[in-house]
Amino acid sequence: MSDRKNPSLPFESSDASEQKLWQALGELPQAEPGANLRRSFYNELEKADSLSWGGRIRAWLGLSNNTGWATATACLMIGFGAAQLATENSSVESDRMVALEENIAMLNRELVLDRLQDDSPGTRLLGVHAASNLVAGDDEIAQALLVRASEDRSQSVRSAAIDALGPQLRSSRVGDELMLLLESAESPIVQLALADLVLRNGNQQQLGELLRLANDERLHPDLIQHVKKSLRSETI
């Protein structure tokens, strides 16, 4: 999201193998920086911008020992800036507001992605709830939620992630992943969350697949009855 699409120079040589090399260069892996880079940058930026106030605000908020404090503080700092600018009237300030809003949105998104990977299940759950508002049209968030839905140690987090992905069930990528998950899920709670999701938002093909799993007795026995009953009442 943050970096724009890569431009490239038009290649000018007439040498065929150099042209192929130029094309192949586009296939080189593009590495991602570690999460610490963003934290340490905002830490430095905060120091440069407001050396003493940053520490006071962090301590006041009780964020000193939290790994996400740098991002949270940056949000806060920008939020204060936005509030201050909101009181001024000029087109330049309006542009600056747009920039600040853009920045807040990006930081908020990063905070959500951080939370989804936190060690604490409670924080991951908070991340899932926040991600449900951002998932539409954001592949990275959708992927992070799918990971939570399929791999999280906590059943609550998995169920919540499945719910959050509900509106995306009809998108082919998310839909396919969730249906695969339904086939492989062993926990009845996760199965129930997935089955409910399909019953509420699934298309005909997904409903057919759910019925097949129920008929093949690949779901929890109590859930099989629930699925068959729901599908029967829907047909009627």
Place this chain on the structure above:
Amino acid sequence: MRAVSDEQLIEWVAKGDASCLGTLFERYHKSVYRFCLQMTRNTHQAEDVVQEVFIKVLKKAGSFRHDGTFKSWLFNVARNATLDYIRNNKRHKIMAPLDEHNESMLVDDQSAEKVTAGAQKINILEKALAMLPGHYQEVIWLGRFEFASFEELGKALGCKTGTARVRMHRAMQQLNVVYADLNGDPCDV
């Protein structure tokens, strides 16, 4: 929502609003990181340099002149910072061994059979690029991934448009030779 231009943001940074640098960081830190990683061949060093670059941007924002894009100016700062870093860390010269991240991208003897021929050739290309002198690596990387005109590329490299064009030509010739040497055949990816 209308996006504010990079040039407007750096002007605000120059006037003392450091928070606007956050927006520029979000827009460009990944690109700058990839460039620095290509040049340093080490993920930790690349992250150090990226941080240094943006702090330099904060300090030098007032010296940005609107005779080019912010992006070319930023990459010029990044290039100089990377060269300084490499100079000051002699044990990590351009030809330093690949770090863990890059090693993981290479094909070892055991996994070679599992990797497709195309992927192997990309790995060879990556090696070949890393074996070129720094001034050739940078022109290829920036020309292939960051700039769509030789004019902007020249500004990022701190040289004239014609010089950037010639340097690119020579860099690609050398890459072709090194690749063919490593692969046994010229590129047919």
